[in-house]
Amino acid sequence: MGWLRALRETARSGLTIERRRLEPLIAMRGAAGLALVIGVGLAFFGPVVAASSAFGAFQAAIATFQRSWRPRPVLALVSGASLAVSTFLGYLTGAHLPLFMVLLVLWTFLAGLAWAAGPTGGIIAASNVGIMLVTITLPTSVAQASLHAVMIAFGGVVQAVLIVLFPVRRWGAQRDALADALAAEADYARRLRHDPVAAFDPVPLMTARSAAAVTPRQARRRPAELHGFRGVAERIRPVLASLADPAVGAPAEGPERDRVHELLAAAASVLDAAAGAIRHGTPVRLPAPAVAALKTPDTGAILTGAARRAARRLSALLADVIETAEGDGTKEDRVEADHAADTIAPHRRRPTLLRLVPVVLRAMRAELRPGSPILRHAVRVTAVVAVGYLVGAALPFGHGYWAPMAAIMVMRPEFAQTYARAAGRFGGTIVGVFVATVIVRAVHPGAGPAASLAVGCALLMYLLMRTGYVVGQACVSAYVVFLLGMAGDVWSQTVAERVVLTLVGGLLAMISYAVYPAWETPRLRNRLGDWLAAGGRYAAAVVDQYADPGERGPEDVRAALLASREARVAWQEAVARAQHEPVRHRGLSRTAAEDAQHALAQLGRAGMLMEAHLPEGDAAPVPAAAQLAAALRRATERGAKEVRERRVPRWDAVREALERWDEEDRQCGRTSDPVVRSGADLLLESLEEFSQALDGGAGTRPRTSGAGRS
Numbered sequence: 001m002g003w004l005r006a007l008r009e010t011a012r013s014g015l016t017i018e019r020r021r022l023e024p025l026i027a028m029r030g031a032a033g034l035a036l037v038i039g040v041g042l043a044f045f046g047p048v049v050a051a052s053s054a055f056g057a058f059q060a061a062i063a064t065f066q067r068s069w070r071p072r073p074v075l076a077l078v079s080g081a082s083l084a085v086s087t088f089l090g091y092l093t094g095a096h097l098p099l100f101m102v103l104l105v106l107w108t109f110l111a112g113l114a115w116a117a118g119p120t121g122g123i124i125a126a127s128n129v130g131i132m133l134v135t136i137t138l139p140t141s142v143a144q145a146s147l148h149a150v151m152i153a154f155g156g157v158v159q160a161v162l163i164v165l166f167p168v169r170r171w172g173a174q175r176d177a178l179a180d181a182l183a184a185e186a187d188y189a190r191r192l193r194h195d196p197v198a199a200f201d202p203v204p205l206m207t208a209r210s211a212a213a214v215t216p217r218q219a220r221r222r223p224a225e226l227h228g229f230r231g232v233a234e235r236i237r238p239v240l241a242s243l244a245d246p247a248v249g250a251p252a253e254g255p256e257r258d259r260v261h262e263l264l265a266a267a268a269s270v271l272d273a274a275a276g277a278i279r280h281g282t283p284v285r286l287p288a289p290a291v292a293a294l295k296t297p298d299t300g301a302i303l304t305g306a307a308r309r310a311a312r313r314l315s316a317l318l319a320d321v322i323e324t325a326e327g328d329g330t331k332e333d334r335v336e337a338d339h340a341a342d343t344i345a346p347h348r349r350r351p352t353l354l355r356l357v358p359v360v361l362r363a364m365r366a367e368l369r370p371g372s373p374i375l376r377h378a379v380r381v382t383a384v385v386a387v388g389y390l391v392g393a394a395l396p397f398g399h400g401y402w403a404p405m406a407a408i409m410v411m412r413p414e415f416a417q418t419y420a421r422a423a424g425r426f427g428g429t430i431v432g433v434f435v436a437t438v439i440v441r442a443v444h445p446g447a448g449p450a451a452s453l454a455v456g457c458a459l460l461m462y463l464l465m466r467t468g469y470v471v472g473q474a475c476v477s478a479y480v481v482f483l484l485g486m487a488g489d490v491w492s493q494t495v496a497e498r499v500v501l502t503l504v505g506g507l508l509a510m511i512s513y514a515v516y517p518a519w520e521t522p523r524l525r526n527r528l529g530d531w532l533a534a535g536g537r538y539a540a541a542v543v544d545q546y547a548d549p550g551e552r553g554p555e556d557v558r559a560a561l562l563a564s565r566e567a568r569v570a571w572q573e574a575v576a577r578a579q580h581e582p583v584r585h586r587g588l589s590r591t592a593a594e595d596a597q598h599a600l601a602q603l604g605r606a607g608m609l610m611e612a613h614l615p616e617g618d619a620a621p622v623p624a625a626a627q628l629a630a631a632l633r634r635a636t637e638r639g640a641k642e643v644r645e646r647r648v649p650r651w652d653a654v655r656e657a658l659e660r661w662d663e664e665d666r667q668c669g670r671t672s673d674p675v676v677r678s679g680a681d682l683l684l685e686s687l688e689e690f691s692q693a694l695d696g697g698a699g700t701r702p703r704t705s706g707a708g709r710s
Helices: 003-014 024-044 047-064 072-094 097-117 119-135 142-165 172-194 203-212 216-221 229-244 255-280 288-295 305-326 331-342 353-366 373-394 402-410 415-443 447-467 469-486 491-515 521-547 554-578 590-611 623-644 652-668 674-694
Strands: none
Touching: 003 415, 024 047, 024 142, 024 447, 047 072, 047 119, 047 142, 047 447, 047 469, 072 097, 072 119, 072 142, 097 119, 097 353, 097 373, 097 402, 119 373, 119 402, 172 203, 172 229, 172 255, 203 229, 203 554, 229 255, 229 305, 229 590, 255 288, 255 305, 288 305, 305 674, 373 402, 373 491, 402 415, 402 491, 415 447, 415 469, 415 491, 447 469, 469 491, 521 554, 521 590, 521 623, 521 674, 554 590, 590 674, 623 652, 623 674, 652 674
């Protein structure tokens, strides 16, 4: 993609407005907290202190809107406290430009590295630097700076208290995550009726896993229906796939396939009903036809072999889903069920805020290495903010902090987000300043009316911020104009300089990425190799269970599955970031990337089919499976290295292991478990398709078909 097209696509993305579900109660709570803080500031300390404290309350409320599983009061307190510290230190050094530049460079660099802790930490840290550039201009003495810092922290406290006193949809984010996972599985069951080998995106399950991590205090207060559910949801997915797939489940046509269609439809209905009950905290209402289809005694007579086992497991798992959603049973029963579910997917413990500090520091320190995208972002944003501050100070406008503030608020580690947000911020600034100017010229508001207008803009910001960045920035621009006007700023000067300096900051941010980029496109092969190696380890862990059922537990399979999912999501995110980059592909075309992704998805799916039928501990071992598992590990690790070195992997070792397996079966006169043997053929077929994708379709080998085995 060329630069002109990349700029056009990213600009369109930044200016896009989407229809999203609004949360008016949460927006009103945030605006109420802001109004309370401004009112206290005006009543006791005057408009200047009120404006400063309003920034603290405003930013604290925005922090609670970020995608985070931590309690919202904690986010508000952290945001308010960190902004208060930043403001006080900034004012102490603000009178001495060299000293302030040192603080600004250090603070901005740390804010850039904070993205290593996740998007929420990065956004809060960047916002603190940007708002600090404004708030340090308001005090006139050290004593006033202390008062301003206290009031900024007070704004965060007020927002946190309001969240505690007036909770809106408590545990709503966790409920949505778990409900989305169940709804995704319901959709998967429906698609399997029409496409027995349909793909499944594991992101909803991964999100539910992240949401399930709780602090000790959260664990004591969590609703009963959020306990132990995720483990059951995790086990349903492979059972659905194995029931539908003709290679290991029911035949492609006939009475068995018709029965499978009925079971899949019933499973989808039950999962949807459970998802709705979890999402809204209401009793589950099961469709009578779905319950009848699951309880009919004809299933055992119609289905045979692996399909019958999968149907029985599905019925048992759906019964657990229904019982958990309904909240039936005593507390002891639920604890026992939770313990059983934890065997597969244990509840994750989230560290407390104090224990999180060393974790974040280690993550930031790990990014201090050559080639790190986070480090390059930190260097980029530091240079831009420093240059932007000096340029803004040199221009004859005054209020030069708006240039670096605009830059740090739009800059992200990814190219597309940085350029899209730059376009959205400039467009939103023009709209917001224009609207605010019209209102000011028509009304000429004093301190009180200006404060009311600022609160109204904040309310619109909280309400509409998820509909598009340009909408949020229009509201923010008007908010800042009204707020600084309340503090005594000159209205006309604010309008002119904000537009020009915002453009300067946005241009500096865009130029910095062009000069010192962190392109994802050249790293695609590394991401693909990581996914191949992780997928091979997962498949090998599953096959090992058949080799020695009593030796290894499901924990090995679970750990390998999670690693494979993380590698898959890392690849998908890398492809999404590279899609809009103005960089030619480095030996991996878009077609090759799509075909290779499909092949590795099928590799994971083959492992999932075998995982659905893992043998019990007293089952007979399959010695040949151990040889296949070892060959898979070695071949995929070597194949990952070859992918990174721009070579096409070969799978002779895996093919030879399968041939030895068949030879041993013939010599011993035995028949291996059809599930694991058919799954092994699917593994080899997926690996060969992967090589064909990288080779551009050349050298195609005959494919072995798992569907040919019973």
